[in-house]
Amino acid sequence: MNRKYELVYVVSPVATDEQVSELHTQIESVVQRMGGRVEKTENWGRRKLAYEIGHQKEGTYVLEVITGSGDLMKEIDRRLKVIDYVIRHLIVRVDEDEQVVERRRSKRTEVSRRRRVARGLPPERQPGEGQRGDFDDERDEDHFDGAEDVR
């Protein structure tokens, strides 16, 4: 059972860069030990926090995309809770949402293709096409609104 997760953690500005990279290697080793894989790592660098956390106004954000089991993420969650210079962390499962988005996107392109072909147009949208049509649609809808008001 391989699931895809996103992990974001915020490291306190008190911690040094070495500590941040050490934390990363620590997570990586846990992931490897429990049969997972780190797909992507992104360091967003030091960012201003939207609100103060423990008298800190800044934090270093790190994003990791991990595939693995739920037990693995549980273990990572436990470890991050223990480490006190990690001020916030969030784990989100993303594979199912990505599938939904992908399905919706492909369905939409397919529908628009079919409609365009049925109207005798090339399947792809041409540049600079359709602006006037959009404008007309909007005006029609405004008119409708007025009719509803009367009733």
Added chain:
Amino acid sequence: MNGRRSSGGGGRGRSSQGQQGKDGARRPMFRRRKVCKFCAEKIDDINYKDTKLLMGFVPERAKIVPRRISGTCAMHQRKLRTAIMRARQLALIPYTSE
């Protein structure tokens, strides 16, 4: 009489309804129809990392803009809400403004 009716009908059609119109709420004549931003721009995933997008839905008091004002559809409002709540946990977006 005839002239009256035609002039009223041209505006909003109130003259025929004037008697029973109890609510009497005068709405502005041309209200712009609200459309869901995410449907219109075909934004499929509302991600908690996209702070720029989310900040458009949390004005200065940092409360989430209700559907009746923003015009967002129900499905996208739900997704927007979870995204904003996640972003708040990570201090990307404020809970309140002091």
